[in-house]
Amino acid sequence: MIEKKVYGGKVLVAGATGRTGQWVVRRLLHYGVVVRVLARQADVAFRLFGEDVEIVVGKIQSVEDVARAVDGCDAVISALGSSSYSGESSPASVDRDGVKRLVDEAAKAGVKHFGLVSSLGVTRWYHPLNLFAAVLLKKWEAEEHLREVFSSPALSFTIVRPGGLKDGDPLLHKLHVESGDRLWSGWINRSDVAELLVLSLWVKKAKNKTFEVVNECEEVQSTLEHCYDLLPE
Numbered sequence: 001m002i003e004k005k006v007y008g009g010k011v012l013v014a015g016a017t018g019r020t021g022q023w024v025v026r027r028l029l030h031y032g033v034v035v036r037v038l039a040r041q042a043d044v045a046f047r048l049f050g051e052d053v054e055i056v057v058g059k060i061q062s063v064e065d066v067a068r069a070v071d072g073c074d075a076v077i078s079a080l081g082s083s084s085y086s087g088e089s090s091p092a093s094v095d096r097d098g099v100k101r102l103v104d105e106a107a108k109a110g111v112k113h114f115g116l117v118s119s120l121g122v123t124r125w126y127h128p129l130n131l132f133a134a135v136l137l138k139k140w141e142a143e144e145h146l147r148e149v150f151s152s153p154a155l156s157f158t159i160v161r162p163g164g165l166k167d168g169d170p171l172l173h174k175l176h177v178e179s180g181d182r183l184w185s186g187w188i189n190r191s192d193v194a195e196l197l198v199l200s201l202w203v204k205k206a207k208n209k210t211f212e213v214v215n216e217c218e219e220v221q222s223t224l225e226h227c228y229d230l231l232p233e
């Protein structure tokens with residue numbers, strides 16, 4: 001069911017073919033938001049989304065492709081994620097440089113809001129996940145860049161640092177949110193991470209927030225908007 005339109009802008013989703021990214025697209029479409037995706041393979045994006053979204057084919061490593069993708073968009077949501085130790089899909093290339101490139105080109109193109117999927121533990125160099133090509137440190141560098149570039153008064157950002165990601169429908173869990181990167185464990189559905197980032201487009205209290213989030217318990221929710229009330233100003 002398409003709900004009443006709550007956001008009038010166009011949103012670019014990077015990493016849209018990924019498991020969280022697909023949920024970001026689905027939840028945007030649920031709210032009637034106009035969506036463009038940046039995808040490496042047009043056929044994969046078309047198989048997933050058909051004609052419901054505009055598809056820009058390109059690589060996150062290419063400034064020209066990224067500039068084309070953000071052109072004319074009002075917001076960007078990135079669910080990009082590395083998948084190999086080295087090369088084009090490495091943490092350095094995707095989680096750090098890819099996201100930084102997207103941030104820079106988005107700001108140049110006049111994008112107003114940027115939502116980012118990051119991770120628990122990004123501030124801890126000694127976290128075991130950093131054995132995978134320093135993935136958390138690369139995400140931290142990208143976060144810092146986003147906070148810096150999108151902190152001017154006319155712009156805004158929302159950075160969601162989820163615990164371990166699981167598949168499943170949104171709004172089935174009461175969530176625990178925190179700031180300061182003190183959580184060590186916990187799980188959350190990718191669909192809820194997507195929902196939080198989609199809400200950040202129009203929920204004022206979501207603006208300029210960086211926070212961690214995991215499931216608290218199973219409990220059906222009518223919205224996740226209240227999660228943003230629990231964060232410090």
Ligand SMILES: NC(=O)c1ccc[n+]([C@@H]2O[C@H](COP(=O)([O-])OP(=O)(O)OC[C@H]3O[C@@H](n4cnc5c(N)ncnc54)[C@H](OP(=O)(O)O)[C@@H]3O)[C@@H](O)[C@H]2O)c1
Binds near residue numbers: 018
């Ligand atoms: N797994 C966890 O438990 C966990 C926990 C906390 C945070 N996270 C983070 O949450 C985010 C989303 O995770 P996920 O499991 O949904 O990710 P995923 O399914 O692996 O999707 C990753 C997306 O990034 C894209 N991508 C990868 N390399 C790329 C490149 N070189 N150029 C352009 N696009 C590229 C993929 O595109 P293709 O479809 O073309 O490959 C895909 O769309 C990631 O940043 C991940 O690190 C994960």
